[in-house]
Amino acid sequence: MPTEDKWKANMEKVAFTWQFPGLLLDWKSFEGKTIQAVIPLTGKPGAAVIVCSDATFTVVPALSPEPWALGQGLVDARARLEPAHQAAYEEYDRLAKQDKEALRTARLEKILGAISNNLEQIPELKERLKELVKEWK
Numbered sequence: 001m002p003t004e005d006k007w008k009a010n011m012e013k014v015a016f017t018w019q020f021p022g023l024l025l026d027w028k029s030f031e032g033k034t035i036q037a038v039i040p041l042t043g044k045p046g047a048a049v050i051v052c053s054d055a056t057f058t059v060v061p062a063l064s065p066e067p068w069a070l071g072q073g074l075v076d077a078r079a080r081l082e083p084a085h086q087a088a089y090e091e092y093d094r095l096a097k098q099d100k101e102a103l104r105t106a107r108l109e110k111i112l113g114a115i116s117n118n119l120e121q122i123p124e125l126k127e128r129l130k131e132l133v134k135e136w137k
Contacts, residue, residue: 022056029056071096 024030033052041047046062065073074081074092082089119125 022054024052024056024058030058 030050030052033054033056035050036053037049037051039049039051041049041059044062046064047060049057049059051057074089078089115125115129
């Protein structure tokens with residue numbers, strides 16, 4: 001088989017694969033479905049084929065969401081998850097509040113440090129800060 005024929009045959013196979021009956025390519029399509037099987041994908045550790053009871057399916061990569069995505073997921077799904085995980089959400093809220101306060105404190109320290117480190121190089125900085133404070137009163 002000439003190389004061009006092989007390339008064409010592969011392209012046809014790939015095009016058909018994207019049109020395969022039952023293939024789901026968006027998460028909204030899974031709403032209300034029942035997962036029948038999770039089959040490890042050969043050659044790709046952690047990836048899997050998710051097969052639903054109605055023979056719809058998709059292929060997913062290894063589950064390793066980034067920390068921000070996990071946190072956002074907890075926020076987005078709170079109404080559905082909190083009734084079953086109330087104590088965990090209380091702890092999450094405590095830790096989120098602690099993180100927010102630590103960020104606020106770190107920003108404050110960074111600003112104060114920048115001011116202190118620049119007082120000698122910018123003599124008018126002290127007067128400008130005094131004027132700024134007066135404006136806020």
